[in-house]
Amino acid sequence: MSPLENLIKQLSKLPGLGSRSARRAVLHMLKKKDTVMMPLIDAMSTVADNIQICSLCGNLSESQVCGICSDERRDRSTICVVEDIADLWAMERSGAYRGLYHVLGGTLSALDGVQPEDLKIEELVLRANSIDVKEIILALNATVEGAATIHYLTECLEPASVVVSKLAHGLPVGGELDYLDDGTLIAAVKARRVG
DSSP, rough: HHHHHHHHHHHSSSTTTOHHHHHHOOOOHTTTIIIHHHHHHHHHHHHHHHHHEEEEOEEESSSSOOOOOOOOSSSSEEEEESSSSSHHHHHHHOOOOOOOEEEESSBTTTTTTGGGGGGGGHHHHHTTTSSSSEEEEEEEOHHHHHHHHHHHHHHHHHTTTSSSEOOOOOOOTTOOGGGGGGGHHHHHHOOOOOO
16 A cells, blocks of 8 residues: 555544545645645644643643643532543533533443443542542433433442532523424423423
8 A cells, every 4th residue: 555545544534534535635735745734744743742641530631630630720529520532622612611520431332342341430439539529510422321321420429428410401502492303302391490
């Protein structure tokens, strides 16, 4: 396999890029080698050499402890549990949460063979038993796997003296009933409140 074919093959492994998109990206990079390809190579090399997993929460970081975990202004009484780093980033983008995080590394899935020991559940239970922690927020996706994981985590966290909550599910802001799927409507009705 030629180096060009190999590059296209490697790029096509990325989420959202098929072989056609990878070919277009490679052609674009080759046409703009100095302004696109070389800076990309440098950036990828720097990230590969310097980025690691935070030893406390599982976020990506340039040091052993990420900026969120080391930020003294964060609320240390709450830990928001997310499936993966992309979910943590989404929560941070929203600005709605100012506590700490815990990245599980996935959700339980019998079909995919993901068992409790494959996730960072033990570490979460240890953190939940910390004197400072008062609440664990389970911010997992509203899927069958997410619901199963929430159920399992709730049982695991029961002995700890913390409040276990989960994100509300239901109508999105600006959502129209006619365009919502049945699952969202059902969740909205079940999570209704007075007021």
